[in-house]
Amino acid sequence: MNKKDRWAFVGMGLLIAVFPGVALNVKCISHYVDVMVFAGIFSLVSLGLCMLMGYAGQVSMAQAAFFGIGAYSSGILTSRLGWNPWMAMPAGAGVAALVAWIIGVPALRLKGHYLAMATLGFGVIVHIILGEEVKWTGGPSGMVDIPGLQIAGWKLTSEVAWYYMIWSVVFMALLFCLHVIYSRVGRGLRAIHEEEMAAESMGVPTACYKVQIFVFSAILSAIAGSFYTHYVTCLNPGSFNLMWSIRFVLMVMVGGTQSLWGAILGAVLLTFAGNEWLQIFSDFEILVYGAMLLCAALFLPGGLASLVPKVIGVFRNSLTHLCKR
Template identity: 70%
Template sequence: MGRKNWLIMLGAAIFIGVFPWLVMPFKAVSHYVDVMVFAGIFSLVCIGLSLLMGYAGQISLAQAAFFGIGAYTSGILTSKFGVNPWLAMGGGTVVCATVAWVVGVPSLRLKGHYLAMATLGFGVIVNIIFAEEVNWTGGPSGMIDIPYLRMFGRKITSDLAWYYLVWGIVFLVLIFCFHVLHSRVGRALRAIHEDERAAESVGVPTAGFKVRVFMLSAVLASIAGSLYTHYVTCLNPSSFNLMWSIRFVLMVMVGGMQSLWGALVGTVLMTFVGNEWLQVFAELEILAYGAILLVVALFLPGGIVSIGGFRRKRRQSALEGAGT
């Protein structure tokens, strides 16, 4: 995965490792550990979305739905059937992969606007199901009393334990994804993004690869959803609605979708913006989201990581061809 990425990873790991100890002594910011747990969970979704959008060039406005499917599968299996949470998490990934396959095969034949609309429609349908299947999901009023995650025979309850667990998973997933990108598979994904016809001509089954990367992104969203379930221990359909799908796209775009680091930076930044700093604006929050999305799409298509010459050569072309 390249020397440069290992170095960045080392730096990021050190930062993540010491971060809690920097903020915990100060009361005003000690809850940043909690915010970072959410940032880590969302990062898993956004890493998958970055593979899909930034590398393979396919848009999805359904990531919140996969996040939700993972979350509800975990929630239902553990609270109603007493299944081991880790097993339930695995179950969630299987469900998500299956759903992503069923939806992905016909959807990914579509391009651009139609793909966006199809994933959007799918996401809204899933959300309606969450709200309507009251017996299973608790409906709009939500689902509560979801058991805690256990590890080595102990409940994981403290923010700090969650922090290291979630970020540990994030780094494992990052390493996995960097390896994928720096391989035959990753090259094929970039090839699909650049020129589908040419990719086919050298033997890349473009449709199959698009579906598989869509499934991978769904599986990552599902793992994130399961973690989310056990962290907050209650679920509500509004955490998985269209606005959240758009937020995930926003997180990836703010950071820069052509780089996994961009997805990570964007997610952490936007989680802080959403959970912390925009609270000041209260009702204006939604306007701020719209404005940020617009400004990034119009003026900074390469995202934050494209600022200052970092990956400059890709800057202009960050969005080029994506989803067309």
């Protein structure tokens, strides 16, 4: 972690810590705490995807499938088999990791378009399975009555409690990711992104790193899925379809593929967009998403995070200008 990241980390921590205090006292935005819980859950997914897209340079259209695997593992294990949710969560993550490994080893030999199509196909297969295995998943009508979470006998019922819990998990994940990208592994990953052949000839175990980061992103998605299940306490396959995979990619694209901070920013912005601001479009929000994705890819390939240094630069220039006068 460098100095900038440390300051950003502290700054974001403070913002996140005071947010419920502000939001709950202003009537018209008091439900934003609830939205922020979802934003936290989706941030976990987008952090993993950002590592995969921005640092390893591989695209995955199957994040919603891993999210779904985590969610349904938790749902089935707790409500059908009576497991403790905290046991079901690592179990779900384990299942997702295993599936990601099985898919990842052959898929990551593929590049670019092929990998995108392979993960796309895999995501659709998982979605079909979730809809068809009625005995376990409840089929298209989904599952209800999934228990919530308990910490040391204390039930997490209020939104504020959930908010602080989920964002502390996000911060832990972020800390971990930041350490990874400034480590040997992270440098190797960036080398793969730049030029895979060159990276390999310099002794970076490219195949191994790509699979590892794919599995890591799947685990983060599955954990996010578990939290999602226990927060909403009901599930249906509609939350894990192709559109959601595209949304996760959009979160990373909007925030900036090369920045973990951007991934969180993108997740928060798009969650607010999806849950709040785009509600007036109802079904046609899909058009807005398409337009956003297109604009992000065409005009802002670095995402919003790439604007931050520019804005700071302009600010600094005008400041020095003012001081000189």
